[in-house]
Amino acid sequence: MPQHPTLHSLLDETAAAHQDRCAMSTASDSITYKNLAQASRHAAHLLRAHGVQRGDRVVISSPDAITVAVAVHAASRAGAMFSVLHEDVRDSPLQHVLQDCEPAVIVTDDPGVSATAQAHDVQVLTSQELRHAPAPREGSHLPNPPLGVDGACLIYTSGTTSLPKAVVSTHQQVLFAAQAIQDCLAYRADDIVYSPLPLSFDYGLYQMFLTFLAGAQLRVGHVAEVGPPLLRALQDSKATVLAAVPSVSDRLAWLVRRAKNKPALRLLTNTGAALSEKTIADLREAIPTLRVQLMYGLTECKRATIMPPDGDLQRPGSSGKALPGTEVFTIDDDGKRLPAGEVGQFVVRGSHVMAGYWRRPEMTAERFHRRDGLFPELRTGDYGWMDDEGYLYFSGRRDDLYKERGFRVSATEVEAAARRVEGVDSAAVLPPGPKTGHTAVLAVVTELDGPEVLARMQGLIEDYKIPRRCVPVPHLPTNHNGKVDRQALTNLIHDPAHA
Amino acid sequence: MSLNRADVTAAMETALNKVLDRPVTGLSGQTRLFDDLHLDSTTMLEMLMELEDSLGLEVDPEELEADDFETVDTFTDFALAQLETRNAA
Known part of the structure; x- marks a missing residue:
């Protein structure tokens, strides 16, 4: 039997050991382990009162990390799978998620998100309702709790060609991954872990579990800071x-x-x-x-x-x-x-x-x-x-792999070589395609001119991997994950100013 | 030379043109940097770097607060205060 069979039992054990220690904070708010455990216990009863059964889905769309933490553990106690969405997932991307996982409840304070949810017959709970759910009657326990092999969460990831799909994880899988990561990173009880990414990214979400395994404090950054x-x-x-x-x-x-x-x-x-x-x-x-x-x-x-x-x-x-x-x-x-x-x-x-x-x-x-x-x-x-x-x-x-001049080339490798050139701050490759005239294009943020960058890449990687065209750009556009947005970059370098 | 609010706004428009690679004109004091202009944490820093060059602003990273980056007005207040401290020094 694993030490923590479910996500909420991890929180409960940490709360038992560290009662009044701060579990999580933001720029303007914080919550102790004891209060987080209790708030999520009350919220679990609220979810069940709204008809959430074991195996159901609960979608969470809130910029407030503490609301997300309460909702995640409430869903876990109720045996439901949670899915934390970025607040920017709205309108048709949100409709896709709602149709795909058919949640029983969504937690949000956003009027637009609420309206979309209601149009899909999904019940809406606000962060206030969830965080300040009434205490259940003394001694009342939630029947039918989840097993470690039950689904715990759905994490939506975007594919290159198809609509976003959700990776499903069981409690055991999440906890095994978190424990194995913690064995390598060894967060300490006196650590304050700063996560610049919100809990809607799995990197942010797992920071919470890692922090709880260590009994430390998670500080979630806001986009503005x-x-x-x-x-x-x-x-x-x-x-x-x-x-x-x-x-x-x-x-x-x-x-x-x-x-x-x-x-x-x-x-x-x-x-x-x-x-x-x-x-x-x-x-x-x-x-x-x-x-x-x-x-x-x-x-x-x-x-x-x-x-x-x-x-x-x-x-x-x-x-x-x-x-x-x-x-x-x-x-x-x-x-x-x-x-x-x-x-x-x-x-x-x-x-x-x-x-x-x-x-x-x-x-x-x-x-x-x-x-x-x-x-x-x-x-x-x-x-x-x-x-x-x-x-x-x-x-x-x-x-990321493409063929040019008969060779298989990795864009990642070319980008790494370009970044090693003195004077190049960042670099991204657009693989050959109709929009690039069927040759790879290297976009770089640099004071140098394009041909000079290409010349200095000689020796850093094989000559055949060096793209023929190099375009200096003011910046590399990125998406929400902080990865280069190749579509926006394609548009950027086709701007007449760079032609 | 002392700069006024209009100078800062004009410099912001020029900087944003460059950073966002699209025309940015007609900024008002209430224009919100995140919600209206869709700046993110990366482009926000790039704008700041541009303004260091164009306005001769020299920011102390330890003085930068999230509130200063809310609207064109809050940022202008911040920039003018920084420039004043620097001229006084």
Whole structure:
């Protein structure tokens, strides 16, 4: 029997040990472990009173992290699966989610979101109703609680070609992933973990579970404070850990370079995309106490590999080793396992491989492949190689790979090479296609001119991988995940000013 | 040389043209940077960097507060106060 069979039992055990310690805070609010456990217990009764049964779905759309935390644990107690949506998911993307998972209840204060929900016969609860739900009658217990093998959450991820689909995780899968990550990152009870991403991103959501495993405090940043005010927010919150993505780290590097007082960070983690070596070096120089842990993963298993602290210094370019108790290897196009050093598709095995995609049996069978028809293995769609010691080297997503001049090229690799050129701040590749005149185009943020960047890339990667065209741009447009928005970038470089 | 509010607004429009890569004109004091102009945390910093160049603004990262980045007015107040401190120094 695992230590915490369900998400809410993790909260309850941490609350029993750390009663009045602050579990979570935002710029304007905070809640203790005891109060969070109690509020979610009351809210669970409210959900059941609104007809939420075991196995039902509860959608949460709130910019307030504490409301989300209460709702997540209330849904868990009621045996329902929660799905946390970004507040920008509205109108037709929201309709898609509501039709796809048919929630019994949505938690929101947004009039537009409420209207869409009501049009789909979904009951609306406000954050006030949820956070201040009345105490149930003395001694009343919720019947029919969930098992560890029941669904706990739905995380919507966008595909390149199809509508967003939800990755379904059971309680056990979430908790196994969180515990394995915590074994690598070792958050401490006295840590204040700053998450610049809201809980609608799985990176943000898991920060909550990691924090609870450690009995620490999670400080969730607001979009308005993770830009220029980020340094101030880290100092004011006394953060010791920053769960970053590359764009956040790049901003922090710029800010700390010119600040007199440095934040007291002891650990920075990175995921989402490769972090530039220059940014890491700048941050290390400015904050001597800082250690860095690079990671790689995808929602379908949450996290695949993690670097030991500062492991990037010994093994530049690697994203670390498989989580404890799991394995990662590569396969060829026929599904045959490849030896170390050979490039292939990464496959992940372990108890953190999630259940599959909600109501997408074909897609689930393809991505969550069952070897011999039985044993689940996640075929990630990501490519790269493993070294002899089990360290992972990412070379690109399947859709990041393109062919030019007969060679298979990884956009990720070309971008990394461009960023190593002195004077280049950031870079993105648009693969060959109708809109790029069928040649790859390298977009760079730099003071240099295009041909000069290409010339300086010689020697950094094979010549055939260097795109023929390089266009300096004022900035790289990014989407909500902080990843480059290639569509917007295509439009940007076709602006007559850059022709 | 001392700058007035109109100068700051004009410099913001120029900076935003560049950062957002689209024409930005007719900013009013109440224009909200996140909700109306759809700036995000990255473009917000880029705007600030542009204004450092164009206005000779030199910000102290430890002084930057979220409230200053709410509207054109709050940002203008912040920028003018920073410029004044600097001229006085």
